[in-house]
Amino acid sequence: MSANYERWLTREYGFSAFANGPLLDFWRSREEGEFTGVDDVPIRYVRFCSPSHNKVILVSTGRIESYVKYPELAYDLFHCGYDVMIVDHRGQGRSGRLLEDPHRGHVQNFDDYVTDLSTFYQLEIAPRQYAKRFALAHSMGGAILALWLAREPNNFDAAVLSAPMTGIYLRMPNWLTRKILNWAESRPVYRDGFALGTGSWRPLPFVVNRLTHSRERYRRNQRFYSDYPELRVGGPTYHWVRESIQAGMQILEEAKNITTPLLLLQASEDHVVDNRSHTAFCQAMAIAGHPCEGGKPRVIEGARHEILFERDAMRAQALDAIMRFFAQQN
Structure with a gap:
């Protein structure tokens, strides 16, 4: 067992001291930047770099993050x-x-996310002489990365998708969802309004959250939104939901084009994305002759959707799998 793994296993016990000490010092070393995305939308980013490193990981985050x-x-x-x-x-x-x-989670075209990420890669990663380039994506960020990998599979030496949004977990029949979304799409006042059952951002107590079992990490994430109101995003618009469902279908169609070595991490207790879509995605890659690592999703038992913000034991298991997978790519 590595020293890193042992530290990951015991982080929560002294989380406050870690967050206000070593982690805060690290955060202060960041470099922040901005570039212009599709339709002149400003896209912000952060980087942590060292002259002693010759490898990079691009992180693609989830919705509202x-x-x-x-x-x-x-x-x-x-x-x-x-x-x-x-x-x-x-x-x-x-x-x-x-x-x-600003609370409405919205996008005009899901492909705009993909184009933005590709632009960032060309600006910040491609010009640097890295020996290895990797990508790590969560949820919606996983859907964005999957589409990008299907179109530009040679940008990265390997990629990890953590609970990727290859399909959304829906609480109503698919036919009814499609009917509602198609109805809203032709009515702008609804199209760009909050989807049914959602609204502006509001803090939820830990006991009702469906994202993580880690009280420490959940509370820390909630404090970010309290301290920085400009970060808050509430529910998605009807159009965002429609675009994202179509993106999930597109991912399954284009999975055959992904040749980048890929590991898919799945949370066994996920109620945000549809885990059945992960199986379909891995099967499509296998049929095309380039299966994902292990040929199927790597299940993190007991984990909720935010695997990388879970309790130490589950998070350490996921991080260890990620680091081992990247290390294999010689």
């Missing part, structure tokens, strides 16, 4: 010998919003 939420992951990846770069997707975090109400 910002790199402000990711210091701990960046810290762990950086101290494993990697430069780390994290992009705030359009419409969230510190990047430009697309609607007058």
Whole structure:
């Protein structure tokens, strides 16, 4: 067992001291930047670099998230010998919003996310002489990365998808969902409004959250939104849901084109994405002759959707799998 793994296993016991000491010092070393994305939307990003590193990990985050939420992951990846770069997707975090109400999670075209990430790669990663280039993506960020890998499979030496949004967990029949979304699509007042059952951001107590079992990490993430109101994003618009469902279908169609070595981590207790879509995705890759690592999802038993923000035991298991997988790519 590595020293890193042992530290990951016991982090929560002294989480406050870690967050206000070593992690805060690390966060202060960040470099922040901005570039212009599709339709002139400003896209913000952060990077952590060292002259002693010759490998990089690009992190693609989930819906409503910002790199402000990711210091701990960046810290762990950086101290494993990697430069780390994290992009705030359009419409969230510190990047430009697309609607007058900043709480509405929205995108005009899902492919805009993909184009933005590709632009960032060409600006910040491609020009640097890294010996190895890797990507790590969570949830919506996993859907974005999967589409990008299908179109540009040679950019990375390997990639990891953590609970990727290859399909959304829906609480109503698919036919009814399609009917509602198609109805809203032709009515702008609904199209760009909050989807049914959602609304502006509001803090939820830990006991009702469906994202993680880690009280420490959940509370820390909630404090980010309390301290930085400009980061807050609420529910998605009807159009975002429609675009994202179509993106999931597109991912399954294009999975055959992904030749990048790929590991897919799945949370056994996920109620945000549809785990059945992970199986379909891995099967499509296998049929095309380039299966993902192990030929199927690597299940993190007991984990909720935010695997990389879970309790120490589950998070350490996931991080160890990621680091081992990247280390295999010689």
